[in-house]
Amino acid sequence: MKKPSGTHTNPSAGLSDVAETETAAIGLIDIQSTDTPSAGPKLRADAARNRERVLTAAAKVFADRGLDVSLDEVARAAGVGVGTVYRRFSDKEALVKALFEDKIENVVVFARESMMFEDPWEGFVHFIERALDLQVQNRGLRDALLHSEFGRAGAARTRAVVTPMVTTIIERAQAAGRLRSDLVAEDVPMLVTMLGAVSDFMGPSDPELWQRYRVLILDGLVAQRAGWTPLSNPPSREVVDAAMTKPL
């Protein structure tokens, strides 16, 4: 991951160990959890292997292209028949749940971390950057959190817990005079939406480009500034044209 070198680009200063640990955990897939977590009749070796293959493939394909990828395609990506997918996960929803249920909780972790920063602005930037990293990169997770229908229960519960925490984070940074005073917690999903859209649009050809606009937006969020934070490289004309000239 590229690290642009601007004024709000070192969010983990003073908390790097906590942050790093969490980041690592996000990548893991919980291979223990079954479709119905209560039942645990011990899988045969090949079955366990295939279950993991499906989870890995689904994680990749959902992250890249969102939750409306068909299970046939997940099966193909896993090198497995559709039947196998359905034998292991009763439903598409069950698969999504197995993949994302715990990851969604990470947002709470980020919020808690952010409140522990001494500098309120750094805490705010930490939360924004973590939340964006999580949701912008992973389109499936973003779908689950923002357009739930699958995660519904879990996502709504998490939002209910996180929103007041985000309000606190924002108000601390505002009280410190670093953050513009008209930002509210409800803006965060909109920022995710905006940067997610760039990521969806240019993702395949330039996966880091969205961060250019994250920096731009942070320069809009700061209460005042004498100059600007340098942006990462812009897209080339060719790449933009290529992204545009492709199916809806």
Next chain:
Amino acid sequence: MKKPSGTHTNPSAGLSDVAETETAAIGLIDIQSTDTPSAGPKLRADAARNRERVLTAAAKVFADRGLDVSLDEVARAAGVGVGTVYRRFSDKEALVKALFEDKIENVVVFARESMMFEDPWEGFVHFIERALDLQVQNRGLRDALLHSEFGRAGAARTRAVVTPMVTTIIERAQAAGRLRSDLVAEDVPMLVTMLGAVSDFMGPSDPELWQRYRVLILDGLVAQRAGWTPLSNPPSREVVDAAMTKPL
């Protein structure tokens, strides 16, 4: 349309008449143009009426929900059978072309206008605001310009003409020290994409919300600032939740 009262919110100062005239023209539908513009065998009265009904309905429905609305739905919205739509327009592409071909050209008009401003920053803001108004509000037009497949030829041609003009507009504002110097013309479609995503997400429940983030982004684009431009009202928690709890 709500007019937030910030520092970069009066783009048409000193050019209001030109701007207003153009804006009015955008709303019109050219009822003369036929599917194949060369042929003009004079339509029967009812046919002409229905043709216009289809165009009007299609304009509305494409603007609201993008180009992947089915022609059955356009027909229903027009109060007409699908057969009638296909009798008048050989193809979905033909309908889209008839609707948008000339509107796309408006981007060129905006660019020309913007270059005529005495104050380079005001010219830049004028262009950005016009271009966003045009494309964010009208999802169909945005689809045609950004994800062409339909408008392909026309959109590509327009982009080729406009890009150098936008570069000039941007460089003038940068030379005047008002615009951050790392912005390039290729960023404009990304800004459209970002705000378009907010509009798609919250559009039905809060059609003007995207402008809140337009102001935020402009505060990120300005070279430096002592304070911030006030944002329009944030979405309520309930409205955001409602937008989230709805199908993908």
Next chain:
DNA sequence: GGTAAGTGGAGGTCTTCTCTCCATTTCTGC
């Protein structure tokens, strides 16, 4: 090596889209 568990993928069912066809209705010139 017997058997229960697991597998793959053809295909059933459903939905949704584009576009055609034609019996019926509506305009228009005389």
Next chain:
DNA sequence: GCAGAAATGGAGAGAAGACCTCCACTTACC
């Protein structure tokens, strides 16, 4: 008014694609 050309609407053909089931065959385990 009326004849005939023009136009209409909507059922439905055809294609695509999604979800999920079924079952003849294969594989792992004791």
